[in-house]
Amino acid sequence: MAEDRIRIGIIGTGSRGINNIGQHVAEQSAALDVSVTALCDSSQERLRVGAGQLNAAAVAAGNAPFTPALYADAADLIHDDNVDLIAITTPTSAHREAAIPALESGKKVYLDKPMAHTVADAVAIRETELRTGNPLIMGFTRRYERPWLELYSLLERGVIGELRMMLIRAVLPYSRYFHTWHRNRAISGGALNDKGSHYADVFNWFGRGRAVQVNAFGGRHVFIPRDDTPEYCPDCDDAGCPYRAVSAEDLSTDYRHGAIDETFYQGSDALHRKDQCVYKPGADIFDHASAHYRYDNGVVATIFYNVYGPRADDEETFELVGTRGRMILTRLRGEIDIVTDYPERRHEVIECKADAFETSHFGADRKLIQDIAAFARGRKLPVDGSEGLEATRVILAAMQSIDAGGRTIRMADVPDVPGP
Numbered sequence: 001m002a003e004d005r006i007r008i009g010i011i012g013t014g015s016r017g018i019n020n021i022g023q024h025v026a027e028q029s030a031a032l033d034v035s036v037t038a039l040c041d042s043s044q045e046r047l048r049v050g051a052g053q054l055n056a057a058a059v060a061a062g063n064a065p066f067t068p069a070l071y072a073d074a075a076d077l078i079h080d081d082n083v084d085l086i087a088i089t090t091p092t093s094a095h096r097e098a099a100i101p102a103l104e105s106g107k108k109v110y111l112d113k114p115m116a117h118t119v120a121d122a123v124a125i126r127e128t129e130l131r132t133g134n135p136l137i138m139g140f141t142r143r144y145e146r147p148w149l150e151l152y153s154l155l156e157r158g159v160i161g162e163l164r165m166m167l168i169r170a171v172l173p174y175s176r177y178f179h180t181w182h183r184n185r186a187i188s189g190g191a192l193n194d195k196g197s198h199y200a201d202v203f204n205w206f207g208r209g210r211a212v213q214v215n216a217f218g219g220r221h222v223f224i225p226r227d228d229t230p231e232y233c234p235d236c237d238d239a240g241c242p243y244r245a246v247s248a249e250d251l252s253t254d255y256r257h258g259a260i261d262e263t264f265y266q267g268s269d270a271l272h273r274k275d276q277c278v279y280k281p282g283a284d285i286f287d288h289a290s291a292h293y294r295y296d297n298g299v300v301a302t303i304f305y306n307v308y309g310p311r312a313d314d315e316e317t318f319e320l321v322g323t324r325g326r327m328i329l330t331r332l333r334g335e336i337d338i339v340t341d342y343p344e345r346r347h348e349v350i351e352c353k354a355d356a357f358e359t360s361h362f363g364a365d366r367k368l369i370q371d372i373a374a375f376a377r378g379r380k381l382p383v384d385g386s387e388g389l390e391a392t393r394v395i396l397a398a399m400q401s402i403d404a405g406g407r408t409i410r411m412a413d414v415p416d417v418p419g420p
């Protein structure tokens with residue numbers, strides 16, 4: 001083994017841990033000199049299946065298979081001497097219990113977004129990061145996605161003048177939030193936390209300021225609880241239901257849109273199953289929201305969001321309005337539409353897809369692994385726990401506002417950790 005090789009341990013061998021992170025490590029292991037030396041999952045069955053999927057990806061890419069140690073307990077992986085970097089991809093409520101000892105171990109830590117399901121957990125992780133002087137890297141994928149990086153560069157170059165307004169429009173075909181553990185706030189912090197933490201981070205990044213107040217509205221339009229449906233999709237004979245969970249065997253679709261492998265529908269535990277009926281009672285998350293922020297530099301920002309949208313190539317757009325024009329990024333098309341009026345009218349569409357655009361998160365996960373490898377070798381990266389905490393504060397303040405019927409929440413009243 002080369003001395004410089006980065007040895008990665010993954011805690012949580014589910015969709016994100018294996019089908020995104022693991023897949024891109026497996027594909028780039030030789031090029032980046034990285035390997036997966038340990039895996040941990042609380043489900044033995046998922047651990048076995050995840051390890052198999054990981055090695056199938058390595059072999060398919062022409063790389064050597066891995067021989068990872070398999071653990072049921074995260075502490076054993078964290079203290080394995082064969083691990084240099086710990087990647088945490090467990091459900092969100094389990095981030096804290098892994099992130100704190102991982103940071104304390106002194107090893108490099110990758111933590112997936114959202115940082116936590118509560119502000120208290122995000123504060124605890126951030127405090128540990130500061131106390132240990134061990135900055136983690138957060139998995140805000142848009143920070144690694146080429147069109148978003150290009151958009152930021154255009155903004156910095158003054159193409160639309162001074163930024164005044166931001167709008168993220170997310171009309172998403174993400175009924176899967178009601179199939180999985182995301183349906184419980186006690187685990188996910190809400191579907192809005194899961195998806196909206198990306199958007200809050202984008203606002204904080206592009207806005208170059210701090211949110212000072214938010215008000216928001218939301219609730220349930222479509223996924224209203226019913227007591228006349230079976231608990232799980234395979235037990236349901238409504239073949240025409242547009243919100244049926246898709247299994248991996250019916251893979252005319254792909255994992256991005258929620259296809260699930262056998263581990264997640266044969267298990268008996270509702271926590272692990274990804275084929276719960278969207279109408280099954282017990283979900284306590286929103287299926288739509290509209291949130292409005294004011295930043296300390298006068299910028300205003302809006303999230304317009306639902307998870308019952310149709311599949312469409314404009315399902316997620318990000319619009320920036322400045323004093324001299326506007327830009328709209330259309331994520332699924334990998335393009336930026338620019339209109340400026342001053343000093344002369346100009347309309348331009350820039351195509352800026354990343355190389356591996358068809359892979360997970362439009363090529364961002366591939367780049368993320370390259371950045372994780374650089375981070376493990378000592379390069380400082382822009383997204384650490386301070387961005388993770390701020391995004392959690394900003395998005396959970398919107399949920400607090402929705403719960404309070406749209407009342408304005410002052411960010412000064414949301415717990416925070418002072419900078420170093």
Ligand SMILES: NC(=O)c1ccc[n+]([C@@H]2O[C@H](COP(=O)([O-])OP(=O)(O)OC[C@H]3O[C@@H](n4cnc5c(N)ncnc54)[C@H](O)[C@@H]3O)[C@@H](O)[C@H]2O)c1
Nearest residue numbers: 012013014015016041042043046089090092094112113139
């Ligand atoms: N960066 C992104 O864009 C992105 C995309 C998808 C998911 N995520 C995040 O990744 C995390 C995982 O999501 P997922 O979709 O992969 O979930 P998943 O359910 O597919 O996988 C989670 C895995 O963790 C295991 N697990 C649960 N508790 C555990 C514990 N205490 N110790 C060890 N293993 C445990 C489960 O058995 C499961 O296999 C979430 O926080 C999610 O928000 C981020």
